[in-house]
Amino acid sequence: MRNGCDLTAAASDIALVRGRSKGRSFDRTQRLFYWYCLLPALLVLGVITLLPTIYLILVSLTPLDLTRPNTWWNFSNPTLNYELLLEDRRFHNSMWVQAKLSFWTVLLQLVLGFLFALLLNMRSSLLQALRTVFLIPMVLPPIVVAIIWKVLYTPDISPFYWAFKAFGWSVPALITDPNWALTAIIIADTWEWFPFTMLMILAGLQMMPQEYVDAARIDGASPFQTTLFITLPFLKGVLLVAGLFRLIDSIKAFPLIFILTEGGPGTVTEVTNYYSFVQAFSFSFLGFSSAITVVMVAATLILSWIIIRLVGWGGEDG
Amino acid sequence: MAEIALGVSEKHLPGLAAYRRQIWERRLLHALVLFLVFLIMFPFLWLVIMSFKSDPDILAWPPKLFFKPTLENYTGLWDDEFPRSFLNSVITSVGSTVISMVLGVPGAYALSRAARRGGSNAMSLFILATRMAPPIAFTIPYFLVYRNLGLLDTRLGLIIIYLTINLSLVIWVMRTFFDAIPRSMEEAAWIDGASLWQGFTKIVLPMSGPGLAATAILCFLYAWNDFFFALILTRTDAMTAPVAVVNFLDYQGWQWGKIASGGVMVMLPVLVFSLAVRKFLVHGLTAGAVKG
Numbered sequence: 001m002r003n004g005c006d007l008t009a010a011a012s013d014i015a016l017v018r019g020r021s022k023g024r025s026f027d028r029t030q031r032l033f034y035w036y037c038l039l040p041a042l043l044v045l046g047v048i049t050l051l052p053t054i055y056l057i058l059v060s061l062t063p064l065d066l067t068r069p070n071t072w073w074n075f076s077n078p079t080l081n082y083e084l085l086l087e088d089r090r091f092h093n094s095m096w097v098q099a100k101l102s103f104w105t106v107l108l109q110l111v112l113g114f115l116f117a118l119l120l121n122m123r124s125s126l127l128q129a130l131r132t133v134f135l136i137p138m139v140l141p142p143i144v145v146a147i148i149w150k151v152l153y154t155p156d157i158s159p160f161y162w163a164f165k166a167f168g169w170s171v172p173a174l175i176t177d178p179n180w181a182l183t184a185i186i187i188a189d190t191w192e193w194f195p196f197t198m199l200m201i202l203a204g205l206q207m208m209p210q211e212y213v214d215a216a217r218i219d220g221a222s223p224f225q226t227t228l229f230i231t232l233p234f235l236k237g238v239l240l241v242a243g244l245f246r247l248i249d250s251i252k253a254f255p256l257i258f259i260l261t262e263g264g265p266g267t268v269t270e271v272t273n274y275y276s277f278v279q280a281f282s283f284s285f286l287g288f289s290s291a292i293t294v295v296m297v298a299a300t301l302i303l304s305w306i307i308i309r310l311v312g313w314g315g316e317d318g
Numbered sequence: 319m320a321e322i323a324l325g326v327s328e329k330h331l332p333g334l335a336a337y338r339r340q341i342w343e344r345r346l347l348h349a350l351v352l353f354l355v356f357l358i359m360f361p362f363l364w365l366v367i368m369s370f371k372s373d374p375d376i377l378a379w380p381p382k383l384f385f386k387p388t389l390e391n392y393t394g395l396w397d398d399e400f401p402r403s404f405l406n407s408v409i410t411s412v413g414s415t416v417i418s419m420v421l422g423v424p425g426a427y428a429l430s431r432a433a434r435r436g437g438s439n440a441m442s443l444f445i446l447a448t449r450m451a452p453p454i455a456f457t458i459p460y461f462l463v464y465r466n467l468g469l470l471d472t473r474l475g476l477i478i479i480y481l482t483i484n485l486s487l488v489i490w491v492m493r494t495f496f497d498a499i500p501r502s503m504e505e506a507a508w509i510d511g512a513s514l515w516q517g518f519t520k521i522v523l524p525m526s527g528p529g530l531a532a533t534a535i536l537c538f539l540y541a542w543n544d545f546f547f548a549l550i551l552t553r554t555d556a557m558t559a560p561v562a563v564v565n566f567l568d569y570q571g572w573q574w575g576k577i578a579s580g581g582v583m584v585m586l587p588v589l590v591f592s593l594a595v596r597k598f599l600v601h602g603l604t605a606g607a608v609k610g
Binding site for chain 1: 344421486588
């Protein structure tokens, strides 16, 4: 008998015994067993995600309007919705609004996230204890975040407006002022999501070898210089991935806009996602809305693919 | 320590000056941190405080810092339709969590033990795509199909659409847990005569208890936090708590007290659970963001 540590070898011995004449039989049972485990999940996942996606694409090829029954499954002019999109000023505007919103929120979240991560990375028991507190905005239900900011942006009851008045500043009601509405959304969104970038950057910081910083310090670099020339380049990858994640998520922004501005005033804060919602569930143009959504999904897929390439996800060699 | 140092002339002990400066720097830093925490937490705290104010106090000008706390907003919620939508939220969140765990955990186990690299790459893209797709992409087809199946405004309908987020989440997160459990564990059990299924249920599952709990909580939170699906797919019968709170923002005078207390009720389970799994949360919320 062998020294009994090699369990794998022992297991295949057992397999041999079990399989009696056919040694491969246990392997086959095993493979079958794994398929039985996986199959229900795969089937359900396919039915609940792939089928709806196909359905969405099909609907986007029809002029479906719930108030006109003859528009169901009408494929007479399949590219009509997409042609309309090319000329739709409101759609173009929504993409421009989306671009502005995404740019500013991602930028601010990266900057704030970086600063807070630097702060939290210092060795201090107080900071350790408070780390969880900084996560609160991110874990709150998005709708609660929206309500919080609705309260703060409503002049009648907002402590901010009271403070502004006390200082003698006259501040417009941000969410109803066309010049400020988008800024108001950007502020709220940044508050909600900077903990996410902070977390990722903090994880990156903790992987940074201390020797880099020590060496620079010995060479006489100031803390500011080490941050700028050592830490920041080291975090390049993390910043990029965190930024991309937030960029994709910013395409989904809904509750804040729904509660704070409803896309208004006018269409000042109407992002593409919101425009699609309005087309589908206010105007009931589901076909047209599906076309908008297909464009958004395509954009998300491209960005997701970039992330997978960057992170080297799934493979062992990334 | 700094107090002791005060009595001693710095000329004699040059190290002390630096030491004292360090202490002051540290105090300054802590003051800064506390200020920042206050700044970040203020919007959140304000809502909590507001939920304990009576309506006249909420509208008082200047805002009252000191007031007589009242539970009238919460009792007002209780008399309203709110408990029913809260119950809907609980049922749909728990329901989708249970189903995704039952389906997803064995699947994750199989993937962890048997997947080849190609399959695992495809799975990653698939999971990232379902996580990243805007909710409206699923909402439109589900809305149309539910209209015909009579699933609009039902809890079952919501549970099914929550599976789209949660099932892939379970498979993804549990897989990393199973990867951490050495294969030799089940193999030892097989030698002792356990079946494949027993190796999984009696050996692997009990070892991944904390992972299972954390994953279940994460699923619950994702379903609980949903607003968009419930907004579109429910009207009255299956309306969830987040939608009910938003309905207090109606046009005949906003019921700020109820909005605040309803908001607090919606975030209460989230805060409790987040605290319970805060270490794991960091991993789960950035699921996939960090290689793992």
